[in-house]
Structures are given as structure tokens and as C-alpha cells.
Amino acid sequence: MIYHIPWINMPVRAVLGIWHQLSKKEIPELAKCSVLMRERSKVEETIYSMQQAGAGSLQVISDFDMTLTRFAYNGKRMPTTHNILDNRLLINEACAKRMRELMNTYYPIEIDTNRSAEEKLPLMVEWWTKVHKLLIQQKIRKDMLGMAVKESNAMLRDGYKQFFDRLSENQVPLLIFSAGVGDVLEEVIRQNHVFHPNVHVISNYMDFDHTGVLRSFQGQLIHTFNKREGALSQAAGLRQLKGRSNVLLLGDSLGDLTMADGVSEPKNILTIGFLNDQVEERKESYINSFDIVLVNDETLDVPNSILRYITSSRNK
Numbered sequence: 515m516i517y518h519i520p521w522i523n524m525p526v527r528a529v530l531g532i533w534h535q536l537s538k539k540e541i542p543e544l545a546k547c548s549v550l551m552r553e554r555s556k557v558e559e560t561i562y563s564m565q566q567a568g569a570g571s572l573q574v575i576s577d578f579d580m581t582l583t584r585f586a587y588n589g590k591r592m593p594t595t596h597n598i599l600d601n602r603l604l605i606n607e608a609c610a611k612r613m614r615e616l617m618n619t620y621y622p623i624e625i626d627t628n629r630s631a632e633e634k635l636p637l638m639v640e641w642w643t644k645v646h647k648l649l650i651q652q653k654i655r656k657d658m659l660g661m662a663v664k665e666s667n668a669m670l671r672d673g674y675k676q677f678f679d680r681l682s683e684n685q686v687p688l689l690i691f692s693a694g695v696g697d698v699l700e701e702v703i704r705q706n707h708v709f710h711p712n713v714h715v716i717s718n719y720m721d722f723d724h725t726g727v728l729r730s731f732q733g734q735l736i737h738t739f740n741k742r743e744g745a746l747s748q749a750a751g752l753r754q755l756k757g758r759s760n761v762l763l764l765g766d767s768l769g770d771l772t773m774a775d776g777v778s779e780p781k782n783i784l785t786i787g788f789l790n791d792q793v794e795e796r797k798e799s800y801i802n803s804f805d806i807v808l809v810n811d812e813t814l815d816v817p818n819s820i821l822r823y824i825t826s827s828r829n830k
């Protein structure tokens with residue numbers, strides 16, 4: 515139990531230095547050495563305040579690829595939703611080769627700490643546009659997507675069932691905001707039996723003709739560095755998120771930090787960043803940007819432990 519003395523307000527509690535109780539007792543997962551925090555006491559204060567408000571005030575906004583899915587397994591990189599389409603049932607060898615070349619050119623730019631988001635933005639548009647054009651040329655069939663997901667080795671992070679189920683049981687909306695391919699993403703969560711009614715997805719959705727053949731992508735392109743626009747134009751209008759002023763945000767890219775920009779009158783926003791790749795080069799910028807940084811952690815243990823604590827409130 516955290517000490518609760520109602521007549522003592524927040525700053526006094528902090529002065530009394532009782533905050534590290536959360537890491538020690540209530541959420542011991544926060545004490546793991548793979549968990550980095552710039553200001554541990556601020557994180558604990560935020561979590562405590564979110565717990566006091568209860569599950570009814572909470573929403574979770576999460577990126578998908580390499581955030582809800584694993585980055586690596588047994589030393590091997592796991593596929594993104596775009597990479598899942600690299601299956602001979604869907605695209606030919608020449609297209610697959612070209613997609614890999616584009617990945618080798620643009621992915622290092624995406625994660626380059628020496629370039630600003632502004633500098634990366636037009637290059638990301640270039641990458642996504644080229645790949646989507648290639649995919650359209652392949653006349654991908656809608657009815658083959660399920661098979662491609664089955665044959666891929668995409669994996670949700672360990673603890674995914676607990677994560678999705680707890681949010682569903684507590685009627686906490688989960689907004690998945692992905693620059694990946696929405697149809698593939700949905701298939702991944704469906705095949706893992708966690709596509710509950712509280713899950714909402716904003717992503718790049720395919721548009722199929724009446725025979726079920728891919729002919730374009732719907733709406734405005736979402737890439738890693740324009741999620742703010744999607745947050746303001748699409749997420750902000752979601753009825754299910756209204757009145758939920760506490761946000762738990764999960765991402766693996768600095769671009770993901772803008773996913774909560776559409777939340778009206780936010781009270782507390784707690785950000786968790788998965789640092790999967792180029793750890794040493796990116797550690798400092800992640801610590802300066804996310805409240806909690808998880809280094810090479812392929813599990814959802816930390817988000818799950820925070821959610822367990824927040825939803826333990828009687829005030830649901």
C-alpha cells in the first residue's frame with residue numbers, strides 16, 4: 515500500500531520522499547535495470563494520480579510495429595506489417611527485392627539521431643509512397659492477407675494477452691496508431707484473439723476493388739513522423755476517448771510522442787518508449803523524450819504492471 519494521508523497534498527508528499535514506494539512495493543517492475551527514467555519521482559507521482567482517477571479516466575494510445583509486436587526473437591528481427599507482405603502468395607521476387615532495398619536505404623534514415631524530424635519527413639513520404647506503389651502493382655488479393663499473417667513469424671510482445679484483456683475487462687479504450695498497414699495489423703491481433711471491442715485502429719488501410727484486388731490506399735498517408743496530423747484529424751474525434759484525460763502512451767519512435775496531441779484537456783500523459791535498436795546512440799534522446807524507457811525489453815511487463823496498479827483502484 516502507498517501511504518495515503520488525505521490532508522497532505524502532492525508537493526508535501528514529494529518533500530517527504532515517500533514516492534519510491536511505488537517502485538519498491540506496488541510496481542517492482544519499475545526497478546528493473548532495463549527501465550530508465552529521467553525523473554523517477556515525477557513518473558511515480560503521475561502513476562499515483564492516474565490510479566486515484568481510476569480506469570474510467572484512462573485511455574491507452576499505442577504504436578503497433580515494434581511496440582506491441584516483438585522487435586527480435588532468438589536474435590532474429592521480427593517483421594513489421596509491411597514486411598509481412600513479403601510473401602510469394604502476395605508479391606513476386608522482384609518486388610520483394612526492391613522493397614528490401616528501400617528498407618536498407620530509408621530505415622537507417624528513420625532512426626538516425628543526427629537528422630531532425632523535419633529533415634526526415636519528406637524522405638519518409640518518399641519511402642512509404644514508393645512501397646505502396648509497388649504493392650498496388652502486385653494486385654494483392656484481400657483474401658490472401660490472413661494466410662500471409664499466418665505464415666509470417668510476427669509475434670506480439672510477451673504479456674500481450676494480459677495487456678489487451680485487462681484493458682477490455684476495464685473498458686479502457688486502446689487506440690492503436692500505426693504507420694504500418696491497417697489490414698495486416700488487424701489480422702495479427704485477430705489471429706491472436708485479442709481484437710476486443712475497445713480496440714480502435716488508425717492506420718494505412720488498403721482499398722480493394724469489387725473483386726478483392728488492391729487498387730490504392732485509403733485516406734491520408736501515415737508515416738512515422740506525421741502522426742500528429744492524424745491525432746488531430748482522426749483520433750481527436752473518437753467518441754470513445756472523450757472525457758478520458760489520463761493517457762498511457764506506448765511507442766518505439768520519437769515520432770510516436772505526438773500520438774496524444776489530439777487529446778482534449780489532458781491531465782496526465784505518461785509516455786513509455788521501447789528502445790529496440792541502436793541503443794547506445796539513441797539512449798540519451800529517448801531518456802530526454804519519454805518518461806520511461808525500456809531497453810531491449812521484448813515484454814509488456816512494465817506497461818502491464820502500471821495498468822494493474824492503475825486499474826486496481828475501486829473508482830472504475
Ligand SMILES: Nc1ccn([C@@H]2O[C@H](COP(=O)(O)O)[C@@H](O)[C@H]2O)c(=O)n1
Nearest residue numbers: 577578579594596597645691692693694
Ligand atoms: N515500407 C515500410 C515502411 C515502414 N516500415 C516500418 O514500419 C513501421 C511503421 O509502423 P508503426 O506501427 O511503428 O507506426 C516503421 O517504424 C518502419 O520502420 C516498414 O517496415 N516498411
